[in-house]
Amino acid sequence: MTDSLSVLTLFFFSIVVYSIPLLYGTVGEIMIEKSGSLNLGVEGTMAIGAVLGYIVGCRADSLFVGMMIAFISSALVGALFSFLTVTLQANQNVTGLTITTFGVALYYFIGNGLGNDWPQMGSAPRMVNSFSDMEIPLLSDIPGIGKIFFSHNIMVYIAVGIAVLCWIYLNTTTLGLELRAIGENPGAADSMGINIPLMKYIHIMVGSGIMGLGGLYMGLNMGGTFEGSNCWINGYGWISIALVIFVNWNPAMAVVGTFVFGFFNTLRVYSGSLASTFPGLLGWLGNIPAQFFSALPFIITLLILVVDSMRKNKKSGQPAAIGLNYYREDR
Amino acid sequence: MADGEYAIELRGISKTFGSIKANRNINLNLKKGEILALLGENGSGKTTLMNMLSGIYAPDSGSIFVDGKKVSISSPEDSVRLGIGMVHQHFKLVEAFSCADNIWAGVLNKGILLKKDRYKEVEDFAAKFGFTVDAKKQVSLMSVSEKQTLEILKVLYNGARVIILDEPTAVLTIQETRKLFDVLRKMKEQGHSIIIITHKLNEVMEISDRVAVLRKGEYIDTVKTSETDEKKLTELMVGHKVDLNIERGELRKTTPLLEIRDLTIRGDEGSIAVEGLNFYIRGGEMLGVAGIAGSGQKELCEAIAGLRPVEKGSIVHKGKNIAGLSPKTIFAQGIAFSFIPEDRLGMGLAPSLSIVDNVILKKYKKGKGPFVDRKTGRKEAAAIVKDYEVVTPSIDTPVRRLSGGNVQKVLLGREINSSPNVIVTAYAVRGLDIHSSYMVYDILNEQKKKGVGILFVGEDLDVMMALCDKIMVMCHGRLMGVVHAAKTNKEELGLMMTGALDLTSKSGKTAGIASDSALTMEEWERGPEPAEEVDDDE
């Protein structure tokens, strides 16, 4: 019985581990979308933050430095997106897709270019140490829950902290109000004297920076090994875009929403061991193909999109002006 | 009154959009504590000029002085800081926000956290100016005049000392306009300086201290209101003497062409937009439709054109019911439709397509084979451009690039070219200058002479009283009565528009039903026969 309990605990523990990069990606994208921009470049933004953050972090042997670099480099990608879509009025879909192509390609280019010089995680013991799981006093002693929620590495808690902060920011601060006004009706926001380009630049950059942290987390979680065929981000950026819809543009809900999506992802990995541990109750899990679990987040989001559009009198958190560029002197 | 006499001074302001010179070397000043009316025909550059004060546009050249100090306004934020506030013609409100949040989002130096008591604060502030508002009400649930009140509050809350209103009365009833003017006078007493843009001369005379006149992007003159009259202002505005009287075409009415009985239509939100409406148009007659914006005029027009499903009732055209048929069928019966929406390009035209492609819009399916016949289309487009004096670089120019008046000419030209027997026209002169307006009136009168029945949905009561034969008034989707245009007055129309006066039950007979209907009583009861549907596929 203790064995089956530990499988369950490990299962739920892993859900948290898998959902955290999604949380970074989702919260970052929410900040961007609330400003009225749809950034389809999450995948690429995360990839750039991941690879640069990881390499510099390893060289400096400091998780903090790694996080700073991940944030800054991704924020710079955000600046590029802002420059193209806000200042130069380029199409957001096309720019976002280009960022994804470019970001993932840059990831490979750097990885391939370094070749044998690629830093191994073992070469940075202090960084590894900072990233290792830590038990929060008292809370981690709670049976079951303690292990599942309160004995993770620091970046897990930072992610949750950022999500909560973003919620507070959007809903209780004056700047948050101004940001939402831009996403809903940029023309109105402009006439109110809100500096739209500045606000968009800042929030797109911060949002992108947050995504970069998620990328770094993924890289560290995968042990920092570079594979020539598989990008660390591996579709998590796209799931994040889906998640934004799932959580109705609410950063606090994102904590719950990513947990749900992480659940499916973990199920993919653990379905075998769960089925063998609980043959009676969960035996059927073994028969479900792993790819189904991978596709599930997208299937659910698709259903939500359809059901949501069928509902009348909806109160959606979707910014009304999303995806549209704003040019003041247009006529 | 501290330093200087003027709250605002503009010197040599110019602004160009592409090849259009919207403002040329404009000089204008606003005294402290006065109401200045900015008068000009449409396209004279009033809104453009004011948008430069509110920071929406930046001038190409020239300088702006506020309280005697030279300033540079390159964004709305600058404008707000300088104490200038503008109430735009098309409201700039966030629909998903509450009243208080709309005000709050624009407040400068409001601290970091949103205050919980902001709702009460806004309500208290509003009370100071005699407004009662529900600060928690969402904008999407507000009526037009509530939205305007909110816009004014927004500007006042920001501490604006100079307030610009862009055609504020366009969407209001006469009674609401009076209330607005009371508010403006009160603001003036408190030391605010106000610029009001309008092209309604009576309002200019009523509210303003001085009038500044623009013509075709140029500054003409500023005169004291007390030293001028409507005639003189019109002269300044259009540059030459114009006959203020619109000619009413000779009335040679025939049998009822279009009869509407017991018509009920639902609006976009599913609520009843038009209810139990009865009226008719005879051949050779022009029927005006008056009503406050959103009283069901749009829905009525769309239903006649077949663009909106009919909930109940019949639309009988020459004895056949056309209710519920496709737009194509209805058009084939000879019912033309020209609806000029607020943004001018929404309905009836495809803005990015060329004049040619817009002219062939309704007949592109004619002719055999899979290809569009553009040859005849080009000829027709060239003819419209010539006949209606459309100003355009070529017939291949996208309609979007034309100015408002020219767009309307293309639209009307196409509709009239289809030689209709009924014309449904809504806001035909919306946004047109006087010259173009008169041209439109002439066109319509000419059609009337040919025996065409015209439904003229309008905004300006003066115009309708002068142009139409009869005026039908709607209020909240219901008929309030049909009056003879020559015998009525504005007060009566205004009362009917607000629902205060109902003429439908005055005389014994039901209003809006022709005594010599095209159908007999039995036929009406049996339900009129539907007209034959035109097959969509060749």
Add this chain to the structure above:
Amino acid sequence: MNNLHLVKRSGNTLVRRIVCYIVAIIISMGIGAILLSVLGINPVSYYKDMLTIGLIGNRYAYKSVEGFLKVFVPLLMVSLALALSFKMRFWNIGGEGEFLVGAMCAAAVAFNFGSLPTAALIPLMCLAAIISSGLIGLAVAFLKCRFNTNETLITLMINYIVLYGVKYFGETKADWNFFLRDDSARPIFAKFPENAEMPGIHIGAFNLLYSVIFTLILTVIIYVYLKYTKQGYEIAVVGDSSDTARYAGIKVKRVTLRTMFLSASLIGLAGAFSASASATVSSSMTNSVGWTGIVVAWLSKLSIPGIFVASILISILQYGCQAASTSYPAIDRNYADLLQGIILFAVLVSDFTVTFKIVKRKEDASK
């Protein structure tokens, strides 16, 4: 400081556009050259290898042309198909998914009816692809028409659902799974029966596939369709203003459904062509053509000749990197993506200089 501001340009900008794009490409190649030099590679000789796509000094030059066409044909076709829906302002970004569905359905036909003669089998495969992908497009269009569901996000989701579906077939060893090789214990997609391989016209050693010829013909047809036919006119009107379209008697929903069916089914057909030409399928066979196609269609401003030229350029880049990697093993096809990204950024910037001009504000103009 605020004396500069933007003004939209008017008039014909075609020449300016072409010049700006060429400058953008040259600048991007320069940036790419710097990156190459960092890796210690001589950019001049690398670019020479890349841009000639292995045509010069190659005894098997025809192989290079065939390889190039394998990249070019799907990209051209997908971009054309996407342009159809974009013209209608319908954001179909489901190219990846629709491509894969077409390819898989064609493969299913190939594996199950492999005994049919080529002349019957290939059209049957194409038909299966057209119908299956078309139905997906139809479903998305239906949701949009009926419930106004956001088509951008729906098609985005479909891409991934389809991708994992293909992976399922490719990774599941089972008796019923006819997609896989019987003789391998590991799951591997099987090769098509010989009859299902795309035939061609032999010009010397060079094999000009019928799918290439057909795609070129299709390009002309789509050009004529959009520009001169009634249906093409309807698409333009619906894309511009659906209210106006309804008023003109155009059945907007029908046009939307029809055009999306066409758009998706053409992408599916591209998938079938691609599968048949390489005689197999895989989950990575799209080569990101669904994404690249969006960018190509958009940057060409939805003009068919523009799409044709842009597809050639992007394909040279993509295939050129592949060809050059024989002499430069350190640089794989990701360099093409990287360079493509930089070029696109540069083109987006130059797009701006075409649409807008920066004007200096005059102070106190006299007169």
